[in-house]
Structure formats: structure tokens, C-alpha cells
Amino acid sequence: MTAEKKIMPSKDLRKLQLIELEMLLEIDRICRKNDIAYSIYEGTALGAVRHKGFIPWDDDVDVCMFRREFEKFFEVCKTQLNTERFFLQTDKTDPGYRWGYAKLRRNGTEYLRAGQEAIQCVSGVSVDIFILDNVPDSALGRLVYHVIRRGCIKTLWSVIGVTADPNPLKRLLYRGLRHVNKRIPLGIMEWLARMSDKRETERMYCISFYRVDGFAAKRSLFQEGVRSEWFQEKTEIEFEGFPLYICRDYDQYLSEKYGDYWKYPPQSQRYIHPPKRYALDVDIDLRGRSVEEYRNREYIYLTKEERTK
Numbered sequence: 001m002t003a004e005k006k007i008m009p010s011k012d013l014r015k016l017q018l019i020e021l022e023m024l025l026e027i028d029r030i031c032r033k034n035d036i037a038y039s040i041y042e043g044t045a046l047g048a049v050r051h052k053g054f055i056p057w058d059d060d061v062d063v064c065m066f067r068r069e070f071e072k073f074f075e076v077c078k079t080q081l082n083t084e085r086f087f088l089q090t091d092k093t094d095p096g097y098r099w100g101y102a103k104l105r106r107n108g109t110e111y112l113r114a115g116q117e118a119i120q121c122v123s124g125v126s127v128d129i130f131i132l133d134n135v136p137d138s139a140l141g142r143l144v145y146h147v148i149r150r151g152c153i154k155t156l157w158s159v160i161g162v163t164a165d166p167n168p169l170k171r172l173l174y175r176g177l178r179h180v181n182k183r184i185p186l187g188i189m190e191w192l193a194r195m196s197d198k199r200e201t202e203r204m205y206c207i208s209f210y211r212v213d214g215f216a217a218k219r220s221l222f223q224e225g226v227r228s229e230w231f232q233e234k235t236e237i238e239f240e241g242f243p244l245y246i247c248r249d250y251d252q253y254l255s256e257k258y259g260d261y262w263k264y265p266p267q268s269q270r271y272i273h274p275p276k277r278y279a280l281d282v283d284i285d286l287r288g289r290s291v292e293e294y295r296n297r298e299y300i301y302l303t304k305e306e307r308t309k
Contacts, residue, residue: 008059008272014295015280016111016125017054020061021240021294022284023104023127026086027063027073028244034076038065039234039247041130046254046261049307053240056299059272064130064206064231067197070102073129083107085285089122091186096121098156098182100189100208102129110279117276118159125280130206133193135225137201146224148192149207152185156208204228226253240294242287262304 008016024040031038040048041064047055065073077088087105091097098119103126111125136142154161158177165171186208193207205225230249237246247253254261284291 008275008278011295012278012280013057013059013272015284016059016278018284018286018291018294019106019109019125019280019282020127021054021242022286023086023106023125024061024063024239024244025242025287026082027104027127027129028242030073030076030080031245033080034072036065036073036076037069037234037245038063038073039231039245040237040239042257044239045246045250046258048237048239048244048246049250049254050261050302052238052300052302054299056301057270057272059275061127062130063127064132066204066231067131067133067193070129070131074102087122087124089126091182094122098159100156100186101131101206103127104129106282108282110277112276112278114274114276115160115164118163125278130209131193132204132226132231133207134196134199134201134228135203135205136196137203142224145192145196145207149189150210152189153208153210155180155185156182200228202228204231227256240297241289264301 024044027038030036039045041062043055043058043060044062047053047058074088074090081088085107087093087107089097089103089105091100096119097103098121105122105124105126107124109125110123112123136145154174155177158174158180161174162171162178165174189207203225204227226247227249230253231247233248234245235248235250236243237250238244286294
């Protein structure tokens with residue numbers, strides 16, 4: 001089915017989630033087979049803790065890896081990824097892709113978010129794979145790091161910003177920035193990451209991704225990212241009935257990111273990213289489990305007391 005809608009019907013949202021779950025299981029399979037460390041991340045981690053699966057209104061999946069782990073993952077995917085069903089998208093595998101983090105795409109699907117029509121790259125349902133790099137410990141170092149990477153991200157985003165940004169002066173700036181070859185900002189960010197990864201630091205983040213998250217707790221520039229110590233070790237957690245990896249100190253991570261993450265948002269804030277168009281007509285393999293049963297599965301709403309029993 002293809003649709004032009006701002007809001008997805010619940011049955012389509014659930015199918016989108018199950019396609020993403022299939023991709024998440026493929027990442028887990030490859031990582032376990034090759035001893036590659038990963039962690040479910042952001043809203044996916046929150047969903048695992050609070051719902052034992054997807055946040056009921058969530059439309060995406062996030063995982064993270066240290067850069068050294070992602071480089072191993074990238075190499076083994078060349079021979080071990082099921083390429084009939086999946087495509088590992090980076091700026092190296094897709095000439096039109098403009099971001100420094102990776103996506104696993106589901107072949108045979110389409111999913112285009114509103115406002116991103118200008119990016120001419122492989123589309124489709126995806127799982128974000130965020131690559132974590134060290135952030136300088138000093139205040140000055142973090143400020144310089146932040147300014148450089150924000151400039152690079154804005155340069156890459158300029159093909160969208162030239163029409164999407166409401167500020168006419170910024171649109172004028174983006175009109176010039178969109179002609180900068182993507183290899184320049186991507187190369188600068190990769191160099192910056194490798195320089196900072198020469199030693200362990202207190203905090204880490206995905207250098208090539210920046211978004212003001214309306215659901216996250218307000219933090220200063222110097223609290224960006226995550227504490228490195230939280231992600232040094234992993235533990236298993238149930239996600240939609242499957243064991244997946246999450247950072248060992250997930251309570252501290254989620255508390256810093258979301259504040260009281262056991263407080264459910266009001267109905268008015270339970271929304272998805274508006275899709276421009278989508279097509280989800282593919283078969284789904286959940287390690288042999290009944291997809292129909294998963295489609296009709298009730299979402300779980302745990303309380304903090306129920307989780308800690």
C-alpha cells in the first residue's frame with residue numbers, strides 16, 4: 001500500500017514497527033556472530049525498559065556502536081548481511097546519502113519523511129545506526145568540537161534547509177552551502193572524530209547527528225551525548241519478546257536524557273514523524289515467529305514498580 005498522509009493508521013504503524021524489528025534482529029544476528037558490541041539507543045532503549053518493546057506511538061528504531069565496533073560491522077556486512085532483504089547505507093555505499101551515521105534499509109519498501117524529498121538517496125524503512133565518538137573533556141575543546149560539527153551538519157542539511165527553513169536569511173545561506181561537495185563536511189567530521197578517539201574521554205556522542213529533541217530533558221552544551229562509562233558494558237533486555245543488548249547503566253542514561261522517563265507524555269504529544277509517502281508491502285521474518293500474532297499484540301505500559309519487581 002502506498003499513501004500520502006500526515007498520520008499513519010495504527011495498522012500501518014504496527015507493520016512499520018515489525019519491519020524495523022526484523023532489521024533490528026538482523027543487526028543483532030550479525031553482531032552476536034562476530035562479537036560486535038552494540039546497544040539499542042534513545043527511544044528504542046526507552047521502549048525496551050518501559051514497554052518491553054516499541055513505544056506504542058514510535059515510528060523508528062535506533063542503535064549505537066562505538067566507531068571501532070561499527071567499522072567491524074561494516075566489514076562483515078559485506079559478506080554476511082542478507083542483501084536480498086537489507087541494504088547497509090552509508091555515504092560510501094550510497095552516493096546520494098548525506099549523513100555521517102549509517103542506516104540499515106529494508107529492500108522493497110519506501111518510507112520518505114516529509115521535508116526530506118530533496119535528498120536523492122536510497123529510501124525505504126530504516127534503522128538508524130549511530131556511531132559514538134569521544135568528546136573533548138575541556139570546556140573549550142567541547143565548544144570548538146560542537147561549532148565545527150554543527151557547521152558540517154548544517155552544510156549537509158542545506159539541500160533541505162534551502163526550502164524548509166522558515167528564516168529567509170538562513171535559506172539564502174543554505175542556497176550557497178548546498179553546492180559544497182558532501183565529502184568536505186563528512187571528511188572534516190571523520191577527521192575530528194578520529195582525533196578525539198585517540199584517548200578515552202568522559203562523554204561521547206554521534207558527531208554527525210544533532211537534533212533538539214522535544215522529549216529530552218533540557219541540558220547544556222557540555223552535557224551533550226552520553227557518559228562513556230555507561231556504554232562500556234552491555235546487558236540483555238527483552239524487546240518484543242527477543243533478547244537484545246542495551247547499555248548496562250540504562251537507568252542512568254535514560255534518566256539524564258529524559259528526566260522522569262516513567263512519566264508518560266499526554267496524548268497530544270504522542271505522535272510520529274509525518275511521512276510524505278510510504279510502501280510497506282513486504283513479507284516479514286521474525287525468526288520464524290507468527291507475524292500475525294505480533295501485529296495484534298497489545299502494547300505494554302509498565303510502571304517503575306512493575307519493572308523493578
